[in-house]
Amino acid sequence: MSVDVTRDSPTCQPPTEDAEEIVTEALRDLARWLYRQLQAEYEHLTSDEAIEEGIIVNAYTFTEEGRRFG
DSSP states (O other), rough: OOOOOOOOOTOOOOOOTTHHHHHHHHHHHHHHHHHHHHHHHHHHHHHHHHHHHHHHHOOOETTTTTTTOO
């Protein structure tokens, strides 16, 4: 990941030497957090409990062979 940091400062001070590193690490932390949230949601939605709840809520019925009935 490449980040260019510029600063629009009223005092015309340049960004600190480690500004790009700090911003890059903050963005990586955000990306990791977002990935963990998506992974947890996926695991929940594909869990046996969530699937069973969906079947019950939507009143799905199945044959003995596992085909949807009705």
